[in-house]
Amino acid sequence: MIPAGAGSADVSEISDWFMSSRPPIAYSDFRRVMDVALKYNIQDIISEARHRLSEVFQTDSLDDWCVELDPEGDRTPLQISYFDYIDALRLSRLLGMHSITPLLFYVCCNLSPFEKIVDGVQLAGIPEPVTLSQDDLRTCLRGRARLIQESSRIMKAFQELAFDERGRPSACKTPQHCSEALQALSLAVVDAQCFSEPSAIDPMDRWITRHENTADAKPCRHCGKALRNVVNERREETWCKLGEIFGVEEWPAGEKD
Structure with missing residues (x-):
């Protein structure tokens, strides 16, 4: 478990934990790791995070598309579910992973109740509701x-x-x-x-x-x-x-x- 508000003093420990952790990693922990990695520009963690997201949101072929987002079952590298997708869309932009954003928009369009897209959702360890940006919300509504x-x-x-x-x-x-x-x-x-x-x-x-x-x-x-x-x-x-x-x-x- 990654403590909320982890800072520079914890970078080495966080990096060791993340790189050695066996899948699946809970999305709440993944998000906290990424907050630190992006803040301090820790490239090995950022690269690994990109890899793990790309394994969940596979874009090579429709045959690889897994509605449950667990393409490798218990070995899927990231435990992501339901309303985590809203935050994952934000994270994909921060990571420059534009190629997976259509799939993230797609899963957001299929959330139920869809009103949560507008109202925002409360995720573990995050005090404020997570919402889409106004531009992403507009794109999501049109795409839906x-x-x-x-x-x-x-x-x-x-x-x-x-x-x-x-x-x-x-x-x-x-x-x-x-x-x-x-x-x-x-x-x-x-x-x-x-x-x-x-x-x-x-x-x-x-x-x-x-x-x-x-x-x-x-x-x-x-x-x-x-x-x-x-x-x-x-x-x-x-x-x-x-x-x-x-x-x-x-x-x-x-x-x-």
């Missing part, structure tokens, strides 16, 4: 609206496959059954309000599998694969747009051809 639009695009593609056989695989041998199954899934996803949330890059495979197992909602394997493909294609498109959505040029996925 865009993400909901992207979610609706996924729903539209979902419904087009369900109600238009021309988009189905030619290998399908049970078109009538698959129409009914896909339409049942389409109605279930509307009832679940999956596409009225700003969660356009979150995986849906588990949701689809779970609902396929209900009565008359499992298409043939060809149509089931086509459904997952169309959903994942739209998710990938949104993933590539995150930098543009949140006004960040240094978004790796947006730089790909």
